[in-house]
Every structure is written in structure tokens, then in C-alpha cells.
Amino acid sequence: MKVVTFGEIMLRLMPEGDGRFVQAGRYNASYGGGEASVAVSLANFGLDSKFVSRLPKHEIGQAGVNALRKFGVDTTDIVRGGDRVGICFLERGAGWRPPKEIYDRTGSSISQAVRGDFDWDRILEGADWFHFTAITPALSDNTAEICLEAVKKAREKGITVSCGLDYQSGLWSGQKAGRVMGELCKYVDVCIAGAEDVRNVFGIREADTDIKDGRLSREGYRDVAKRLADRFGFRKVAVTPPVLSCANESGWAALLYDGEGYYFSRNYNMHIVDRTGGSDSFGAGLIYACLRGMEPEGIIEFAAAACCFKYGIEGAFNLVTADEVLKLAAGDASGRVRK
């Protein structure tokens, strides 16, 4: 089964160990980006996974291509051009020191892509699923247009479309996000959203929720999922709570709503090695589980386990096989050595 993802791939630069930016004499370099993470996850799960983007011809761009090819992602439709790879400087938090990100993505190749760069008719040929996140249309008006063209073409071809509703306030206002995503969501079948993103983008919030400490009542989640599905006609909606590093004691569980039932994953206590890519790992798990034809209970458990696994892996990509996720989803978390 073949999945096409479209979006940004960035260079992540992270000071060694627990260092702050002002201490950094060495940066660990890796590549990331929402849809790129989904593409790698899916390739690791064994699907036919193609990632579409735009990257400069020089070696910093080439290294981005290589980072995806390494895990078997099909990169043949990455357009080469432009000057810059977007950069994300990332400082890991520790104790009471929160993590910190500095985005340096102005003028990145993907943000300056134009519609003619991608022949969606050809790219989507033979695909079963198309995925993007709200980051991509936020990069520029051009990328928003390209997304719209892609999802329309996907719907035309009967390809399932999923969208990760990640909201980045540095890229656009909630208002603009709401308008653009509102249009795009008309062509989306499966919506994957953090509870806060839903509020920021569509203003959907549940009464009496103290969002500050990241806890929504289960009732609140159900309400949010239903309202989303009702507004846009999504066939499936998944909602996840924020993952807090300083409040490890509070559990984390995700919800799937398929228009009929509400399915919660089991509850996880989080220990976070690297918080990047958690929601994308969740999304990839959900796509995989859907394509494999799992039942709703299995889908949400697989997606949640994929997400939890990711928090124990350094870098943006979820370097885990479907087997490993299945074991965790099945509750085998004894922590014993796998031989």
C-alpha cells in the first residue's frame, strides 16, 4: 500500500546533551519535519512511502534527501531548487528548564515552491493515502495553494486524505489558519489534532477546561472530536492531549472518533528523550493501522503506542518497526531486554 506525504523537511540542530544554545560548541544534526516524519514512520512500518517537497541542490539539501532514502522513503518526487533548507535550532529542556525552539526557515526552498513544481496527477498515481499537516499551507500562500491542488486531485482519484492539524503561531495567525484550513478540510477524510490546535485554529473549545495544565476531561475530548467531525464531515477524528515533561505523573491517552463510537487508548506515563515528532508518529500509526484494516480499538492503541515509542527515540523520526509498536500496543511494557 502506498502513501504520499507532502511538506517541509528541515535541518534540526540541537546542542549536545543537555546544553543550552549559549553553551553549544557542537550541534547534533538531523533532519525532521512533520510530513517527513510521517513518511519515515510509514516506510519503517513496511509501507510504500513517498515524500514530496522542494530542497536546494547543494549538499545540505542532498543530506535531507539522504536522511529519507536511508529508511526507504521514495524521494524521486522531491523537486530540487531554491537556496535554503529551513533550520530548527532545538534546545532540550531538563528539570525546570523548559525546551526551546528557534525557527530559521525564512526563504526555505519549500516555502518558495510554485504550483507548477508538482504534477499531482502523476505523483498521486497508484496512491492509497495522501497526508499533509497544517504546517505546509502555513509556510506561504503558494504552499497553501499547492496543498489545495493536491487534496482536490486526491479526492478526485478517491485517495483517502488525512491532515495533521498542527498549529504554529509563528507562521500565521489563528484567524488565517482557520480560513485556509477550513477550505482544505473540505477535502480531508481523517483529521488528527492536538486539543490545543483545534482551539487555536477553529476556535473549538470545550467549556470549563483548564487548558493551562493540559488536562481535558474525557467528556471534553469527545465533544471536541464530534464537533470537528460534524463541521467538516471527517470520517475519522483523533484527538490527543498535550504531552507535558514537567508533569510526568499525569497520564496521557488519545481518542479516536469514527462517527459512531469513541475509543480511548490506554493511559501512558511519559518519559521524554526527544519530544519532536510525537504527533506525527501518532499520525503515522493511525494511517498504518487504518490501511491495515484494524478495528477502531486497535487503531487508537497502535497510534498511541507508536507515539509513546517515539518519545524514547532521539531525533525527529520514529525509528521503530510495526512489530515493536504492536508489542507495546498489546501491553508488553515489561522493560525486559529483547534478545
Next chain:
Amino acid sequence: MKVVTFGEIMLRLMPEGDGRFVQAGRYNASYGGGEASVAVSLANFGLDSKFVSRLPKHEIGQAGVNALRKFGVDTTDIVRGGDRVGICFLERGAGWRPPKEIYDRTGSSISQAVRGDFDWDRILEGADWFHFTAITPALSDNTAEICLEAVKKAREKGITVSCGLDYQSGLWSGQKAGRVMGELCKYVDVCIAGAEDVRNVFGIREADTDIKDGRLSREGYRDVAKRLADRFGFRKVAVTPPVLSCANESGWAALLYDGEGYYFSRNYNMHIVDRTGGSDSFGAGLIYACLRGMEPEGIIEFAAAACCFKYGIEGAFNLVTADEVLKLAAGDASGRVRK
């Protein structure tokens, strides 16, 4: 006082930091192996400690010898020959990602040792204690024979024999392990066993035990220890529960049975930096405490504290002095800086 240990020494290759194998551009290299760990522990405690094995003549073998000499272990009876040092690739777990080991020990020098390689009469001269684990006879029929020769000679000479009952399913079946170890245990005085190993090797299990989450009732442990002692005539039996990394909240305590009383160590909450060598550190602590003539209560506290200390040390070896263990065993775990 002089202790002789016999067994395998392997090269441990561990991806830097929290990296997975597929991310590893650099491996931290160290040497380990059950009996080698015991030998280093005992040398660090101040005993006269000799380690007996077989290693290739080349530098990868020499580095194994050096790793032991560094801590004062007598390596003069390590036979040099054969082609390979067994390798253990080791991936540290994190969060919900479990640790993983890949053993690459086929054709290792020690597994191809033959009986004539070791003159036990001479090697054991002047020794007070002989120790091996169930890994060694599992390596090959030859090493099983060599173990048998060694323990018979030790008994002849009135040397105390201890055995760590570690079961590795990749090396032999439980059935074969039961048969070979059953024969060897006739010459063993002190048996050190994980609760699961006892079940796997000798089929001794306590009714109503949910071994899956690693919790045996204290009653169950007593029962296991007594049945082991009764079957083989061990003078002392120590039983330890599994150490779980994903369930830190559950405590850990070890049991000593000396044919008369049952002695539990105090309960520890574990934080694991490196899980290799925990049971061997426990074993070394037990041997040291016995040789120093401690009371049963002191023996099990020393062994348990040695084990807990190890989980805070990187590498296979327990790089800790008897003084440091005694302080922890005495309950001084205030975590203040030692100046």
C-alpha cells in the same frame, strides 16, 4: 582471600547516548561477561581475583585482557587462541522503548576451548572460592565439560563453589539447561538465581504467580529458595526479582536462604543507567560478604547494595569499592556529594 572465576568475556558495543542500532555512527566499546564482571567486582573489593577464559591472540582479545588487568584482576590463566571475541550489541532503552541485545558470539574463542586448555589442579591452587554462571556451560558442550571438571576439582580441594543461574534462551533450551545444570549443581554450594531463571532452568515455580509483571510474593520467593536448596543441597540460596525499567515505582528486594532463616534485603527503587551486570554485581557482593564472614542479614544487604550501585554505573563492570557498598548497605543514601 582468593577467588577464581571461569567464563566468557565479550566485547560490548553500545550506540552512543540513547541511540538505536540503526542510528549508530559510533559505538561505545567495553568488555563484559557474567564471570568477568564478578572477577572485577571482587578485585575492586580488594580480594585476590583470578579470571580464567580463552581469548584470541589479536588486539581485540588483548584489549579484553587489559580491561580486566586495569582493575587488578589476575589474567595469567587466560588461554590465548581461537579467532573471535564474542560480541554483544546493546541498545539502551528509554521511556516506552525497551532495551535490546543482539548477540554475535558464534565461534568465539571460549566456546571452542577444549578440556586440555585448563589445568584446574594448578589454577585452583590456593583458591578459597570458585564461581561460574550458567552462561558458560551453555556456550558449547566443551565448556560444559570444562565446568564439570572445574567444579569437581574444586570440591575435591574443599573450595566453595557458587553458581549464577542465569538462563539465556538463545544458547540452549530450558530442557538441556536443566539437565546440564542439574549435573553441575551437585557440586555447587551457593546458588544465586533470578526468580525467572529458576523457572526456566528447573521448572520450579510458585503457584499463582503473575511472573509477567515481575512480582512474586515474598512467600513465593521463600518457597522457591527452599525448593532449590532441598533439591540440590545448596548451603545458601539467593533469589532476586527481575529489575524493571518501566515500572520504577515497584520496589526491588533480594532474599537469602541459608537452610535455616530467610533474609530479605531492604527495598530499593531503581533508576537504571546500565542494566548489564546487575546480577553479577549481586553475586560478587554475596561472595565478598560470605568470605568476609558477615552475618546473613549483612550478606544480603551487602549483595543487594552492590547490585543497586551497579545500576548507576555505565558498562558491565561494577566499579565500586567495598566501602562505598557498605555505606549504601548501611542506609546512607542521602545523595549528598562525597567530598
Next chain:
Amino acid sequence: MKVVTFGEIMLRLMPEGDGRFVQAGRYNASYGGGEASVAVSLANFGLDSKFVSRLPKHEIGQAGVNALRKFGVDTTDIVRGGDRVGICFLERGAGWRPPKEIYDRTGSSISQAVRGDFDWDRILEGADWFHFTAITPALSDNTAEICLEAVKKAREKGITVSCGLDYQSGLWSGQKAGRVMGELCKYVDVCIAGAEDVRNVFGIREADTDIKDGRLSREGYRDVAKRLADRFGFRKVAVTPPVLSCANESGWAALLYDGEGYYFSRNYNMHIVDRTGGSDSFGAGLIYACLRGMEPEGIIEFAAAACCFKYGIEGAFNLVTADEVLKLAAGDASGRVRK
């Protein structure tokens, strides 16, 4: 506003990662020292911060100067001379393995400073605050004399004087500490003390306190603070409990007494990346908050938050801005990424 600090700056050598000294093939090198840490904190908070000390002319001394200049500390009154930079070998603890420090500061340049080295009249010109810790007079009789000269001159000039009452048993006896510090404290306005230091230096202890597990009742803290203030006429006294790495579950809170009211900070659970410099970060936070004219409640929250932030930073210096501390002090500890 301008603060002058006087004291030692040492080279800190720490084995990489969680390594013990006997494993160290590589040391992370940084510079630290109580007053130096205060000076860096204050520069990072945006104050005019001058550090006074004595360092050799060679490059190991120069690197100490550079380590301070990097963060904007004024080093123009560091006297260059003598042979050695004091060294602190530092082993990070983990799990049940406690941290360990080996001091190698004999013959350090600062310990061999003489009174004529520092022209306090000129150095203190324009200063609003002078700070030192009990480490400095402990280094040698000379440095004790120099401290006395400095605090007298500061009082003369109407400069506020604060003292961190850190007691290091390797440098002097409690008796000598009590005598020397008793004399110096006559010129001190603000005293910052760990509960144990007060006991060790001045023998002030509260009845019925089980100091061993580091817990003083809140009543006990109030009593200690009041007795300190009463004995020396301090205008402000801050008392902090020990920070325990093996007992994370127990909370930590600090107390400020200003002669009228007793103000406790809120309670923190600690996760410690690097324990060096915690009390100095607390002290710097307190100095900054006082100089900024905060209310007592704000002062103790700012100082406590600065301290907690530090435990999440590698190295001796608290590399944090006043804004970051204010956010934490205001209770925003959601652990979300700052973008």
C-alpha cells in the same frame, strides 16, 4: 546597578556522561566557583557585574577569565599571578551512586593572594552591592583578611553586603569557620545559608530535627532564620534545605526572613542535571530581586526559581535570563516548548 563579587574561580573537570573517575578518558572542562557563579548569574540578569579574584598568567588562568567575559562579567580587577588554578574533579551521581568531588586547590593563586593585591577603595567605587561566600575566607588566612578589609570598606561606603554561608569541611574546622565568619558577619547585611551550613558554622540547630534525611520542619527553618538574624543583626536571612538527588519525591522550598515576616517559596520537586551552583544561583536571584526592589514574596520566589532553573543546566553557571526566571517564578512550568 553594579555588584562586585570576590572569590575563587576553579577549573571543573567532569568525566563525560555518567562516567566514574576511574572510567574517565575525557573530562568536560568548565569553570566555576561560588562567587564566580553569582557574578555570571547577575550579568545574565542584566546587571553590571564585576568579579574580583587572582589567577595565574598562563592559559589555564586566561581561560578562567574568558569563561567570565563570555557572559559579560567585568574581569578587569582580576589580579594575574601565582601558579595554579584550583581544580575540582566532579563525578556526577546516578541512581544509588552518589555524586563525588575531589578538590585539588592547594596552592591556588587566589589562596596565595595578599592584601596589597586588591585596592578595595577603587574596586568598590560605584558599587551597590558586595557579595562573597564563606569559601573565600576559608582558602587561607590571607583571603580571610582580604575579605574583612573588603566588607569594612563596603560598609564604610554604604554598600549592601551579602554572604553565602557555604561550609566546606575540607578547608577548615567548624570552630575556625565560626570564629572567622562571626567576625565577618558583623559587616554583612544579607545572609544566605543552607540549613546544614548554619549548624556547621554557628552551631545553630533546631531541636528534634532529623537532619539526616534533609527535612526540617517549616517551624524549624523559621527558628534558624530568626536566631541568625538576631545574633548578627542581618537585615535579611534566607535559608534553604538540602537538595537530595535520591529522594526526588520530597519537595524543596526556601525561606526568606526580613526581620518582620517569614516568606516561603512554593514547593519544587527536583530533577538534577548538575548540582553545582544551586545555592549561588539562589543567592544571585536574591540579590537581583532585592536590587530590583521586589516585595519579599517576589524575592523568595525569584531566588527559588533561579535555583531550580540551575539544576537543569550543565556546568557551574546559571545560564538563564531574568525573563526566564520570572516565568518560572510565576508558575508557568507547563514544560511546553518555548518558540
Next chain:
Amino acid sequence: MKVVTFGEIMLRLMPEGDGRFVQAGRYNASYGGGEASVAVSLANFGLDSKFVSRLPKHEIGQAGVNALRKFGVDTTDIVRGGDRVGICFLERGAGWRPPKEIYDRTGSSISQAVRGDFDWDRILEGADWFHFTAITPALSDNTAEICLEAVKKAREKGITVSCGLDYQSGLWSGQKAGRVMGELCKYVDVCIAGAEDVRNVFGIREADTDIKDGRLSREGYRDVAKRLADRFGFRKVAVTPPVLSCANESGWAALLYDGEGYYFSRNYNMHIVDRTGGSDSFGAGLIYACLRGMEPEGIIEFAAAACCFKYGIEGAFNLVTADEVLKLAAGDASGRVRK
């Protein structure tokens, strides 16, 4: 244009920096192997490059697959099975200390491949060129048979066959090598050989040659190439002199003989960062230049430049584009920064 290569891929473990094996606390890990290097070179030059081998299913095997995919090599015909990845421990030389290799490849998956593992008819479909080295048939009788099957099938299909005549004395005797390679060479069109390999495998040596210091007269090279071509009917023969690290002053040049003319590359002085993969980079350069239809003079210059470029790159793979090689081959070696 499509090239298929068949052979071994090994894990290379190299002590950091200039360390010796007995100093190694950390190994840089990469993957290499003669034909794998050729495959990566060709992919980097922009050809369609498929590598065929056998690797275990576990992650150490998977990492080998990934190492090739990263550079765009088609790995879909790598059979997964067996237990081990062959390992090469590699110590870089320095000054008067020569480099050192310890091979640990006993029982590697590829050495235990059987004929049925590879369906050459399908694998070679659409290929223009097939390449292997003398290492592969040396691994086991099975791999020798598989090679024979492959080259026969290639000839049948009219695919050009090239062979790198690398002789490894640890794998087989010169006599056996001569016999097996003699049979295989009947199906080889292009032979790429080091001068010493020719002597070791086929006993072809030129009179009056002091092979000890690695210098063959140009006349001698011509003679060797002609005798090789005459004996086996090769269409092209390339001969390279040894590359000496301790004799930088002596130049290095390669020869191509195409049955009509003798073409020497220009002379290079070598500076060696990593000596692995030099001859394979030469071979890949030669294959590429032939497939691109270059003239003999261009072919040998391109191959020689590709080889020289490699000696400046760490790891076994020649991470260089055709453009970069062309520039060097064209004599632009000014050492100025490429912007």
C-alpha cells in the same frame, strides 16, 4: 544505465582518531565492502545502481541496508537471512606506525548464502554491467559458485562483466585463488587489478621488479596488463600500483590497456585520510567512464581521479559526484574553496 554488483557488506569498526585497538573506548562504525563501495560510487555518479548480497534480518544487518539506501543504491535484491554481519576492525596508521586490519567475518550471512538465494535471470534483467571482486568467491565455495552462475548468466545476456582482482591472503591461498579466478575470468570483459594482486593470484610478475617498495617501472605495468589480457581475453585491463602512506614523495599513476593502446593517468602525490575503498573507487570510476562512452585517455583519468578523491574521504564509500571527479581529472587541483 544500470549496474549490478554482487558481494559482501561489512561493518567497519575504527577506533576514534588515531587510536590503536588497545586504546579504543569508542569505535566509529560504518559499512564497507568492495562491491558495496562500487555500488555507492556509481549511485553517487548518478547511475542506476543495484547491490546484491545477503544480510541478517536483525538491526545490524538492517543498518547495512540503510547505509546503501542512503546514497540511493537499490537494495531490493539483498536477501535477508543468516546470523552475522562480517566485521572489519580497522586501525588507522600514523607516521611510522602502519595501519592494521582484523577481519572477523567467519560465518557471515553472505559467506553462507546458497545458489538458490539469488535468481540471476531476474536480478540481471535490464542491466548494462555486472561487477564483482575476487573477495566474493573467496568467502566460501558457495559464493564462488554463485559468482560463476552470475557471470555466465551475464554473458548470456550480453552484459559487460568487470572484476576487481583484489587478493586477500586470509581468505584463500594464491593457488586456490588462481584456480577459481581463472575459471571466473573466462566470463570477465574488464579486469581491474593491483599489480601485487596479479602476482599473487596468477603469478604474473615482471622481471627485475623490486615489489617491496611498490615501484614497478612503467614498462613493467604495460607488460603485466598485456599478459593478463592475452591470457583471459579481457577487452580492457587496468593496473594500479600500491598506495604507500610512508612514501608520500613517490607518485602514483594508473594504467589502462584496451588491447590497442596503453594509457597512463597523470601522476598523483597521495595524502591518505582513509585508505579503504581506493581500488573500488578506481573501479567504479572506470565503469562509469566506460558507460558514459569516454575515450581511453578520459577513462583512465576519471578512474584515477575518483580513486585519489577517495583517499581524502573517511569511511569506505567514495562520497563524491561525477562533477567533482571531472574537475579533479581535468587538473583543477588548486585546493581553493569551492563556493
Next chain:
Amino acid sequence: MKVVTFGEIMLRLMPEGDGRFVQAGRYNASYGGGEASVAVSLANFGLDSKFVSRLPKHEIGQAGVNALRKFGVDTTDIVRGGDRVGICFLERGAGWRPPKEIYDRTGSSISQAVRGDFDWDRILEGADWFHFTAITPALSDNTAEICLEAVKKAREKGITVSCGLDYQSGLWSGQKAGRVMGELCKYVDVCIAGAEDVRNVFGIREADTDIKDGRLSREGYRDVAKRLADRFGFRKVAVTPPVLSCANESGWAALLYDGEGYYFSRNYNMHIVDRTGGSDSFGAGLIYACLRGMEPEGIIEFAAAACCFKYGIEGAFNLVTADEVLKLAAGDASGRVRK
């Protein structure tokens, strides 16, 4: 004596060791930039050195400020604002592999500075010398204007102005460079130029020169220097040949022309650890030697020695004292250990 420099400060990211960009999992991070290097050199020589630029407020910008403060550079006139720090990805060459730079400086804070950002009247107060390079006016039309304002103000105040005539083809055409620099050079007293830059910017070339292999006859250098001085009325002109890494055998010497005499430094054979900042180290050496009132022979020897010393230092900055340069300039190059 006080020197003010104005220009760019960039983040330099360099793959560890000899790695290529496509191998980089870790980047060594440092800060550089032509004028910033000059500023650090001069501070290390003991002068009062101020660097003027524009940097973002975030931590990547702050780390740039810190990198300069560390060595005592006055950074109080660095304007904070804008979004980006320009980045230079830098791949060290080795053997026949040339070094490579990828500039990512679009939209950097300094390139978007406006005239009102810098109050040159105040900034230049008390200065003895002002320095900039041709990189700065090349960044944007704004920075060209700012440069012009600065040099005019400097001339007004009687401050000596020097210019490093570095030409970067990626920033502007030779034609535009010639026009802009032609205007700026009217206010320049001391011109420091590479032979190729003079050709690229002003089209001044000596007949019969094979620039390709970087060798100009001494006669040619004299001619170039004289023509430059004649055209712009420079009081001093220094000309340096390119430094070639692949042609170590050819020596390197620099020329000073002071309107009267021609002074060549002695000849150096180069070994290059890091080629960045060589010409700036030369420039800083020249400025220092002039300000110290050395004779022309001494000036060119000091500048040349400073430059050679730099090639042995990692990073962009010349971390060397005036004493160290003087020793090398005096011919003490015995390579013995300094104790």
C-alpha cells in the same frame, strides 16, 4: 589604542573531523566573519577592540556576542534586531578533496541593517583605527551606504581607515564590487588585498601571470601594489598570494608597499588546519604592527607570521598573543615545546 571594526558575524558549522556534509551527524559550531576575526585578533594582541554589527535578539545571536566577549572584544555597539544569523557551512578538504563552503546568509540581521542603526559619531569617538572588508558593503545596498558613512566620518575625525579587499563572487559581480569599492577606497588609507581579489574587483592584473596555480612573480606583486596605491592614493598596500593546500611545496610570502619601498616577508611552507580567517589574521597583524609603530620590515613580518599562526588554529579566530606572533616572526620556528 582603540580599533573599531564593522561587519558581519556568522555561525560557522563544520562537520566533525574530515567529514563531508553528507556524512555530518554533528557540526562543530563557532562564530566567524572577516571583521569579527580582526576584532578578536586585536583584542588578543592587547588592543582596545570594538566590533560593530547587527545580530538578532535570540540565543543564536547572543552566542555570537558571547563568542566575541569571551576574548575581550567590546560588543556594546552591536545592534540587536532582525531574524537571522548568517550561516556558513564549511567542509574541510583533505588530500585531493578540496574544501567547500555553502553560504546561507540571505536575510541576515546585518544585511538588513539601516543607516540609523549606527551612530558613527559616537561609535568612532576615541578610536585610532577603523577597519572593514569588502564583504560588508557586498551584503546589501544598505550596508554599502553604512560603510560609506562610517569611512567618511572616520576620515573627518582623522582616524586611519583600512580595508580588506576580499571578493566574494556569490555576493556581487566584479563590476558592482569595482564601482562600490572604488567609491569607498577614496577614504581608505591602508589596503590589504589578495592578488586575486585585486584582479576580480579592480581588474588590475599583471601580464604573463598564470594565476591558475597561484604563483605571481615577485615583480608582478610589486606592480600590483604600486598600481593600487597610485589609483587610490593608499598610504600602504599589502598584497598576499593565495594559500594552496594541495601544493604545500610552494612557499608563501606577503608584500608591503608603503609608497617608497617594497618589503617581502620571509617565505613560509604552509600546513593548514583551518583556512578560515587567514587574510583577516594578516590584516589584524598589519594593523597591530602599524599601531605599535614598527618599521615596514617588522610590519610585514608580523602580519605574515600572524597569518601563518592562524592556519594552525581551528575556528575562524586567531587565538594567539602578540608575544607568540613576535617569536614566530623572529624566526623561532624550531617546533620545540614551549614550557
Next chain:
Amino acid sequence: MKVVTFGEIMLRLMPEGDGRFVQAGRYNASYGGGEASVAVSLANFGLDSKFVSRLPKHEIGQAGVNALRKFGVDTTDIVRGGDRVGICFLERGAGWRPPKEIYDRTGSSISQAVRGDFDWDRILEGADWFHFTAITPALSDNTAEICLEAVKKAREKGITVSCGLDYQSGLWSGQKAGRVMGELCKYVDVCIAGAEDVRNVFGIREADTDIKDGRLSREGYRDVAKRLADRFGFRKVAVTPPVLSCANESGWAALLYDGEGYYFSRNYNMHIVDRTGGSDSFGAGLIYACLRGMEPEGIIEFAAAACCFKYGIEGAFNLVTADEVLKLAAGDASGRVRK
């Protein structure tokens, strides 16, 4: 055969890579010292090697013991006591930047040893050779006395005594060195000296020698050796020229004079990875070759080859076997990979 060496063992701290002290965020840590290096060399050559010294009880001292035990050196007569391990900060040179050492050995344990610490009668029992260098008596008057006691006792017992005549100007004046060493040399049989040390300590210099560029005519070396032998009655004298890193083109050769003949080793061009321990490696080679009963020609070739090998090894210790040295001494320097 058993050799006893007596002297200092220091902690060597070296900035990573080519870093200067002011750049060092990480130090590579190893142990060194003249006689310790000799002891390790001899153990690596297969002799029974005992090293005698004094080291603190703490872990920094223990790590020194371990560094020797690792290579099989007998450390049982290292006295434990005192506070400090002497430290040598070491900056590797590069290009025109010379290497630099900062010694921080004041108050080291060995410098404060007293005569009663060592029972030479017992220590030297069974020894065939005793070795020390001029560094040891230079550390303090006590160590000078202890040396005298040791060499007297050695002569009494008929043990051959060798002395490395290394002169360190930071420890004593040439005058004092001459007086103390003059007394000690009465008991020395074999003297190993650098040409410059002979001049500094005993004022023996040959006319017309330009010592500045390190070149002594062969005639001059012969003269120096003969005058040394004549003055002190040495049975053997070896003289080595300085090893220059910036003048690689000049060869290096060593001389042995045995009272009858003068034997020069062959000439080596040096490439230096780490210059520490070269003369000690030469000394250890000489001792080994003498004890193995080689002819004078073989002795000087072995010693010279051991020395050259060392310059290619990182750290102070010559980690090389007798076989490896013999191959190099025999002229096999082809630089080919040893398999």
C-alpha cells in the same frame, strides 16, 4: 627478566583535536611520566616490569595505578599517600603553531615522598635492571635522595642502572642538575641523553654546532657520547637529536657508543601525532634490546624504531609490541596494511 623503574606519573590533559587551551571544552585525559612510559613499554615488550612511585589514595590517584595495570605493569610497590597527582596540560601544535605544555605539579604526592617510603632492598629483589630519569631527582631534594639510595642499592646488588638525562628547566637550574646528576651518574651504567640535555646539565657541547636548528654533525654526536662516557665511566651512552615538527624534511638518527664503537641507527623522517614519550620509548627500546642480548647495531636500530613508532601513537605510552618494533627496525616500512 625484570626491570624496576622509579619516578613520577602525571595526569595529562590535552584539549581535543587541535584545540588551544583557551578553546578547550573537553580534555582528553591520560597518564604519563618518563619512567612510567618506560615501564609500560617494557611490559608491552613482554618483560616483567615494576613501576615504583607515590600516588594519592583518591580516585585520580587510583586511575593512575589502573593506567599502568592495564598494560601489565606491576604496581604493588606504588606507595599511596599525599594529596595531588601532578598534572601536565598539553596543547598539541599544528603548522607554525608550536606545541605547549603547562606543568601543574607543585605538591604532587611523589615530590613529597620521603626516604622511608620505599624499601629498596625488597623492591629491587630479583631485578635485572633499574631505570630512572633526571626528572625524578629534580622533583624535590627528597626524591633526589631516594634516587641516590636506590642506585646505590642497585649497584650493590649488581643490577644494571640506566638513566634518562632529561632536563626540565622549570624544575631546577642547569647548575643544580649538574651537581645532583653528577653524583647519581656515578652509579649509572647506561646513559640515554638528548644532545641538548647533555649541554644543559653537564655543559658538554661540541664546537661549531648550531644547536638552534637541532642539527649536530655526526662527528659532534660521537664527541659528545665519548666525553660523557669518559667523564662518568658509563658502559653505554646513547645520544639522540631533537625531533622537530616544523622541519620534517630533516632526518633523525640516534647514536649508540659502547666504549668501543659508534653505531648510528638509520635515518627517519618524522611525522608526529603525539610527541610525548619519544625519548622514553627510545630508552625502553634500548633496555629491552640490551636485556635480549642484541648486538650494538641491533640495539640502536631497535631503540630508534621504538621511538619512531611512538610518535605515531596518541598518549604518553608506547603501545607497541616487540614484534612490531622489530619489523620497523628491520626496514619494513612499506606502510601497507597488516592483516
